[in-house]
Amino acid sequence: MADTVDVVVVGAGVVGASVAYYLAREGIKVSLLEREAIGSGSSAHATGFISLLGTEFAPGPSFQFGLDSYREFPALVAELESETGMDLLYQRRPSLRLALEQSEEDLIKDLMTWQKEHVAMHWITPEEVHELEPRLTPSLLGAVYEDESAQLDSYRLNLALAAGAERKGSQTIQRKVTGLLSDGNRITGVRTEGGDISCGTVVIAAGLWSPLFQQDLDFPIPVGALKGERLLLKYNGDPLPVLISSPRRGHMISRLDGFLSVGSTGGRDYDEDQLYQGEDMDRVTTQRARVEIMQRAIDVFPDLENASLVQQLAGSRPLSPDRQPIIGPVPGKEGVVLATGHTTKGIHLGPITAKAVTEYIKGGCKKVPNSIEMFLPARFEGLTQADFQTAGLDVDE
Ligand SMILES: Cc1cc2nc3c(=O)[nH]c(=O)nc-3n(C[C@H](O)[C@H](O)[C@H](O)COP(=O)(O)OP(=O)(O)OC[C@H]3O[C@@H](n4cnc5c(N)ncnc54)[C@H](O)[C@@H]3O)c2cc1C
Numbered sequence: 073m074a075d076t077v078d079v080v081v082v083g084a085g086v087v088g089a090s091v092a093y094y095l096a097r098e099g100i101k102v103s104l105l106e107r108e109a110i111g112s113g114s115s116a117h118a119t120g121f122i123s124l125l126g127t128e129f130a131p132g133p134s135f136q137f138g139l140d141s142y143r144e145f146p147a148l149v150a151e152l153e154s155e156t157g158m159d160l161l162y163q164r165r166p167s168l169r170l171a172l173e174q175s176e177e178d179l180i181k182d183l184m185t186w187q188k189e190h191v192a193m194h195w196i197t198p199e200e201v202h203e204l205e206p207r208l209t210p211s212l213l214g215a216v217y218e219d220e221s222a223q224l225d226s227y228r229l230n231l232a233l234a235a236g237a238e239r240k241g242s243q244t245i246q247r248k249v250t251g252l253l254s255d256g257n258r259i260t261g262v263r264t265e266g267g268d269i270s271c272g273t274v275v276i277a278a279g280l281w282s283p284l285f286q287q288d289l290d291f292p293i294p295v296g297a298l299k300g301e302r303l304l305l306k307y308n309g310d311p312l313p314v315l316i317s318s319p320r321r322g323h324m325i326s327r328l329d330g331f332l333s334v335g336s337t338g339g340r341d342y343d344e345d346q347l348y349q350g351e352d353m354d355r356v357t358t359q360r361a362r363v364e365i366m367q368r369a370i371d372v373f374p375d376l377e378n379a380s381l382v383q384q385l386a387g388s389r390p391l392s393p394d395r396q397p398i399i400g401p402v403p404g405k406e407g408v409v410l411a412t413g414h415t416t417k418g419i420h421l422g423p424i425t426a427k428a429v430t431e432y433i434k435g436g437c438k439k440v441p442n443s444i445e446m447f448l449p450a451r452f453e454g455l456t457q458a459d460f461q462t463a464g465l466d467v468d469e
Contacts, residue, residue, distance in 0.1 A: 075103075075267070075268075075269045075270070076261075076269070076270045076271065077101045077102060077103045077243075077269065077271045078095075078100045078101040078102065078271060078272050078273070079095055079100055079101070079102045079103075079271055079272065079273045079274070079275060079433060080102075080103050080105060080249075080261065080262050080269055080271045080273075080274050080275070081095075081102060081103070081104045081105065081274075081275045081277055082105055082249045082262065082274065082275065082276050082277060082278050082285075083105070083106065083113070083276070083277040083278035083279055083281070083282075084104050084105075084106035084110045084111070084230070084234050084244060085111065085113045085114060085115040085230060085277065085279050085418070086111075086115040086118075086226060086229060086230045086233065086418055086419050086422040087115075087277045087279070087411050087412070087414060087418055087421075087422050087425055087426070088104060088106075088275070088277030088278070088411070089104065089110065089230055089233035089234040089237060089422075090233050090422040090423050090425065090426035091275050091277055091411055091425070091426040091429050091430070092104040092233070092234065092237035092242045092244075093152075093233045093234075093236050093237040093240070093242070093426065094423075094426035094427055094429070094430040095237075095242070095426075095429075095430050095433065096236075096237045096240035096241050096242040097240055097430075098430060098434055099241070100430075100433065100434070101241065101242075102237065102241075102242040102243070103242070103243050103244075103245055103269060103271070104234065104237060104242055104243070104244045104245070105244075105245050105246075105247055105248075105249050105262065105264065105269075106244065106245070106246055106247075107246075107247065107248035107249070108246075109246070110230060110231055110234045110244065111226075111227050111230035111231060111234075113279045113280070113281075113353065113387075114279050114280065114353070114387055114388060114389055114390060114418060115226050115227065115229075115230045115279075115418065115419065116226065116227045116230070116387065117226075117300065117302075117385050117386070117387025117388075118226040118387075118418070118419045119223070119226070119302060119323055119325065119333055119335070119336060120161075120223050120224045120225055120226040120229070120419055121221070121223050121315065121317070121323055121325065121419075121420070122141075122142055122145060122221060122222040122223060122224070122419070122420045123167060123221045123315070123317065123420070124138055124139060124142060124187065124190075124191055124218070124220055124221065125167065125169045125180075125183070125187065125193075125216065125218055125221070125317065126169070126183075126317070126319075127179075127183065127319075128395065128415070128416055128417050131186045132446075133442075133443065133445065133446050134396065134446060135186075135187070135190055136190075136443070137421065137424055137443055137444075137447075138417070138420060138421065138424075139190060139191065139220075140424050140427075140443065141420055141421050141422075141423050141424030141425075142220060142221075142222065142420070144423040144424055144427065145162070145222060145224075145423065146164065148423055149162045149224065149229075151236070152229075152232040152233065152236050153232070155232075155235075155236045155239055156231075156232045156235045156236055156239075158228055158231065158232045158235070159228070159328075160224045160225055160228045160229050160232060161224055161225040161228060161327060161328040161329055162222065162223075162224040162328075163222060163223055163224070163315075163327075163328055164221075164222045165221065165222065165223070165313070165314055165315050166217060166218065166219045166221065166314050166315070167217075167218050167221040167314055167315040167316065167317065168196075168201065168204070168205075168215040168216070168217055168218075168314050168315075168316050168317075169215055169216045169218070169316075169317050169318060169319070170201070170208070170212060170214075170215045170316060170317070170318040170321075170372065171212070171213040171214055171215060171318065171319075172209065172211055172212060172213065172318060172320070172321065172371065172372070173213070173320065174213065175319075175320075176213070176318060176319045176320055177213045177214060179319050180195075180215075180216050180319065181195065181216075184216055191218060191219075191220045192218070192219055192220070193216050193217060193218035193219075194216070194217055195214055195215070195216055195217075196214060196215055196216075196217045197214050198210070198212040198213065198214055200217075201214065201215050204217075204313065204314060205312060205313060205314065205316075207309070207373060207374075207375055208316075208372060208373055209371060209372055209373065209374055211371075221315050222315075223315055223325050223327070224419075225327070225328075225329070226419045229419065229422075233422075245264075247264045247265055247266050248264060248265050249262045249263065249264050249278075250263050250264060250265060251263040251285075251288055252274060252285060252288040252289070252408070253268055253270065254288070257404060257405055257406055258405070258406045258407045259273075259274050259288075259289075259405060259406065259407040259408040260407060261274070262274055271407075272407065273407050273408065273409060273433050273437065274407065274408045274409070275408075275409045275410075275411055275429060275433075276293070276408065276409070276410050276411065276412060277411040277412060278412065279295070279390040279412060279414075279418070280295050280296065280297045280352075280353065280388055280389070280390040280391070281352075282295045282390070282410070282412040282413070283295055289402050289405055289408065290404075291402045291403065291404070291405070291449065291453070292452050292453075292454075292455045293398070293410065293412065293413075293449070294392060294393050294398075294413070294452050294455050295390045295391065295392055295398070295412055295413045296390075296391045297352065297353060297354065297388035297389070297390070297391065298338070298388055298389045298390075298391035298415065299337065299354050299386065299387075299388050299389075300335070300336040300337055300338060300386070300387060300388065300389055301335060301336060301337045301357060301358065301361040301362075301365065301384065301385065301386045302322075302333060302334065302335025302336040302337075302365065302384075302385050303333070303334050303335055303362065303365050303366065303369075303381060303382075303383070303384050303385075304327075304331045304332070304333055304381075304382040304383040304384075304385070305331065305332040305333075305334060305369075305376065305379040305380065305381060305382060306330075306331060306332075306379060306380045306381075306382050307332045307375075307376060307378070307379040308378070309375060311326030311330075311332075312324065312325070312326040312332075312373075316372065316373075318372060320368075321368035321369070321371055321372050322334065322335050322336055322337075322338075322365070322368060323335065323336070324369060324372055324373060331382055332376075332379065334365055334366075334368070334369040334376075335361075335365045336365075337361045337364065337365065338416070353387055353388040354386065354387075354388050355386050355387060356386055357384040357385070357386045358386070361384075361386070362381070362384055366381075389414075389415050389416055389418070390412055390413050390414060390415065390418065391413070391415050392412075392413030392414075392415055393452070393455065394451075395415045395416070396413070396415070396446070396447055397411070397412070397413050397414045397415070397417070397418075397421060397425060397447050398410050398411075398412050398413040398447060398448075398449050398452070399411050399412075399425055399428060399429065399444045399447040399448070399449075400432070400440055400444050400447060400448040400449055400450075401432075401437065401440065401448075401449070402449050403449070403450050403453060406437070407437075409429055409432065409433070409437075410449050411425050411426075411429055424443070425444075428441045428443050428444045432444075
């Protein structure tokens with residue numbers, strides 16, 4: 073006879089582990105199934121930057137979702153650290169988004185016209201930038217200064233969420249889910265390599281591997297793999313006092329473990345035919361990315377000529393066609409919720425995704441929370457593969 077739980081979550085990345093944690097916190101009986109290891113997917117490769125700047129968020133509900141998730145972190149991190157004894161290397165700092173060329177200044181100022189209605193930010197001159205950090209390049213046009221940003225270690229966050237969920241009664245099972253069980257239009261559980269598990273609701277949070285389930289659902293789950301590489305450097309000077317990014321040169325963050333993270337490569341660093349790595353993650357580091365990322369970092373912070381390379385990381389992001397997450401019920405099916413396709417923002421948006429999914433399940437799957445209306449899978453009904461091909465081209469973080 074199949075085991076039975078309230079909810080099966082497929083995939084223990086930051087998104088799936090967040091969902092398990094938020095559900096377990098409400099006393100819901102959860103099994104979190106992971107085919108490889110906790111944090112073995114995209115979540116181990118992320119910078120862990122929780123930033124509202126950049127092009128990922130559009131005006132309106134998308135930005136509000138990002139802001140609400142950013143606001144979840146201080147209490148969530150404190151809770152997880154106290155429950156698990158782990159240090160998530162969380163730092164809440166102002167950030168600077170730098171313009172080194174006119175196109176960057178234009179892009180940043182354009183975004184500011186609406187972003188500053190939600191978050192305090194202002195444009196500062198090169199002199200003001202250098203007062204904050206004199207080691208940055210003299211070739212600056214200015215920067216936007218913003219106070220609502222943070223960064224943490226995404227792998228530690230992932231482990232702490234899964235451990236925290238277990239402490240609250242969730243069960244983590246290392247097993248691959250091979251398919252879905254159904255009874256008519258209702259999904260009733262999962263098939264695994266070690267037997268079936270029946271449940272009230274299945275949450276598919278399998279990152280870029282989520283399309284495995286589209287046949288069982290008879291509905292498209294358009295998630296591809298978008299490669300990204302970044303570097304960890306050892307730099308002997310003082311840490312940077314702010315979190316730094318620029319549209320064309322990526323991020324530069326002094327982590328709390330003393331290493332400096334720089335990168336990442338994104339869509340425009342790859343040829344169109346390399347953007348989609350099929351059904352799997354590309355963990356191969358390349359010399360081309362190493363040289364490119366190092367050069368971009370030195371453009372921003374010339375003294376990094378003296379830094380040494382500690383580690384190069386390569387992984388892939390779960391890319392959706394519009395770069396927005398896919399969250400919510402599948403049209404025509406009951407008992408299943410998608411929480412996938414978070415592209416460049418899965419760490420940032422993990423907690424708020426979990427909050428919305430939990431609200432939906434706790435309410436008996438009757439009413440979709442307003443916060444995820446724009447992320448519903450229904451927007452991809454009838455999608456063809458061709459629509460998918462342009463999404464990753466302009467991913468810069
Ligand atoms: C270089 C780089 C930098 C990034 N920087 C940031 C950043 O600064 N901020 C940010 O917010 N995001 C960032 N991201 C994006 C972020 O990493 C992803 O959006 C996020 O990790 C997605 O989380 P996930 O849980 O959906 O997927 P994953 O972490 O990939 O987790 C999915 C899990 O599902 C498991 N799984 C798959 N299929 C099955 C199955 N059939 N049965 C059981 N288990 C299964 C996998 O093994 C995996 O563990 C970055 C990504 C990269 C590559």
